[in-house]
Amino acid sequence: MSKVLVIDDDEFIRKSLYRLISDMGHDTMLAESLEHGMSCAEQGVDVIFLDLDLPDGPGQDAIDNLCATNGKPEIIVITGVGDNYGAQETLANGVWDYIRKPASPKTVSTSLKSALKYRQESSGRHDPQARLDACGIIGEAPATQRTKQHILRAAQSEASVLILGETGVGKELAAHAVHSMSRRRDKPFMVVDCSNLSESLVESILYGHRKGSFTGAHADRRGLVAQANGGTLFLDEVGELPMSLQKSFLRVLQEQRFRPVGSATEETSDFRLVAATNRDLEKMTEHGTFRSDLLFRLRTIELNMPPLRERVADIEVLARHFLSESCNRYAVPPKTLSRQLLKVLTGYAWPGNVRELANVMEAAVIESGAANVVYPKHLPSHIRLSFLDKPKKKRQQNPAQEMPLGELMPYMEYKVQRDRAYFMRLMEACSNDVSEASRLSGLSVPSIYRHLGMAGIPTPSRRRR
Ligand SMILES: Nc1ncnc2c1ncn2[C@@H]1O[C@H](COP(=O)(O)OP(=O)(O)OP(=O)(O)O)[C@@H](O)[C@H]1O
Known part of the structure; x- marks a missing residue:
């Protein structure tokens, strides 16, 4: 028996759903407002039927918080025709299903059954939170927890994901996590580094080539797009994709068809697209250096990775993690971090984000030699100086x-x-x-x-x- 919550201000709908869901053998709770719904959800439920037009606010604004409650429930939006929050936005938000009222009992029960089946299967495999932790995303700051929830939800859908954030925040790590938690996890995760595509070889790298199609093509070669078949194609640094390639690539993304260099026929590849960039793609479209239709295609789901300075609570746990990783790498006995060092680390702005912290901890392990405690003096001087510059109060x-x-x-x-x-x-x-x-x-x-x-x-x- 599963626990199902219905949040709807329409008494008739609440009663009908109650009868239908209870007849299916589930424990059913009813709430007429967001506030009441939230307190019911806190008790831990498996699925929530959520109306969008509620007396104390729009249901869509509560999706994040409802998803984050104890039971990490699936949300099925059930909404009236007049609501202008569309199916696409809802599903992009990680919602399980979107049902329009009036809905037939069959529609409701099919959607509920499939959501419960998915939960049963995924909990059989692993707890999603544990799987996410296994992806190596460290940190429990509120901003990190929100990001993890978004990753979880992005992984459940098939929509294209655009991961945005400054350099070194963990965009590639997040892309891996989206793949490893998706149904494609056992298939390839192919990375296209768009900042490193040489104009002359780009088509061959992406789409492959036939033997003899150009000088040096000694054998048939499969491109990255073909290799991503069944899995995920990750376009890293997508803002650097040459303008000359953007149009043809858009077609490949839309139709999932491509033609290897020197081939007369097209091939297909069923891949899920994830892209990342630290550039402002909106601005690039305004300046004409990035196609707006391509941007539109890339960002069905947008994941914003917060910079490290906005999740100060993660710095200590990340520093300890990288410290122990570096001690292992250099085969030195474990070290601890001094209190003063933690103060310096948490006061620094980390423009290079997590990657910079990892490098700094590695340097500190080297600098501290045989000492088993790492002090601020083992840090690079620009970091210590920034601490001096910063007023305490x-x-x-x-x-x-x-x-x-x-x-x-x-x-x-x-x-x-x-x-x-x-x-x-x-x-x-x-x-x-x-x-x-x-x-x-x-x-x-x-x-x-x-x-x-x-x-x-x-x-x-x-x-x-
Ligand atoms: N939350 C995290 N927990 C553990 N390691 C992390 C975390 N975030 C980032 N890292 C590590 O920091 C380094 C940089 O991360 P990553 O390459 O994913 O960043 P990025 O945003 O893709 O960087 P860039 O924009 O420069 O390509 C990697 O070694 C990654 O494993």
Whole structure:
């Protein structure tokens, strides 16, 4: 017996669905509003029939939250003819099915049965969340959890997916996850790196060629499109796809037919398309460097990968992961991260995102040598400097600015306070290593000691040479 929730403000519909679903042997809950529906869904349900026009808001706005509830339910939208939120948008949002009212009992029961069958099969294989974790996507920050939910839903559909995000955010990882969680998981995942397609060989790389079709074509060769048959074709850096190729490629995407170079006949390939880019494709279409019809074809589902600075809560777990990965790679005993180092890492903006963090942790493992704790001094200096530049509290940024006129302190006193804040932060970033502080600040070692003394900061004992 499965648990089914009906969220609809129309009492007649609620009652009819209740009878139909209960007769099918399922436990049925009814809710007349989004708020009530959400509290029922929190109890864990398998399928939700969701009306879009509800008294306390549009149903489509609640799809994400309903999908994220305990039971990770499938959603079947059941909506009146007048609603302008269309089937395409709904399905692109990862909804299981879209039914128009008035719906026959057969339509409703068929849709419910297929959703439940899918759940049974997929839970038999694995818990979707566990499968997602197995795809190697680390992080539990709210923005990451939302992304994971979107990946899960994208994987359940067959629609084209366009993954957007800055460099190094994990777009390729997400594309892999969409494939590994889809019904095509046992078939090939073929990557086309569009930034690396040489104009002369591009057609042969994508569509293959026949022996003798050009100099150097010594044998028949299958292209990436043919190799993706049954699986997923991943167009990485799709914004770099040469304009000259965009038109012919659009046709291939639409018809799933292509002609190998030198062949008289066309071949077909049943592939699911996933593309990724860090470029602004909308803007590119405005500038005429990307075809709008191709963009339209690529982005049935859009997945936005948030930058690392918007999921600070993930930095620690990712840093630990890359630290342990690098320790294994370099066959050194496991290391731990110092508290100060975590502060520096979480305060940095990570323009290169997760890839930059992975590289930094690898460099820190090398830099820390035999030490079993990694300190800020093992980080590249630009990261430590950014920590120094960053005010701890607004007040320290410029104490004078926030000072009411009546409280203006004598300049020398103000300067002492500012210096003290700087040197405290410097020593924290350098884990109290004066030579390191000297290197980072550009001051001599004796000068550092002098400043520490003047600022009343306890001085670390001088190292013997
Ligand atoms: N959430 C994550 N958990 C674990 N590893 C991650 C995560 N996100 C990214 N990575 C790792 O970071 C590196 C960069 O990720 P990926 O290549 O997927 O980024 P990208 O957005 O495709 O980059 P680019 O735009 O430069 O092609 C990879 O080694 C990937 O495994």
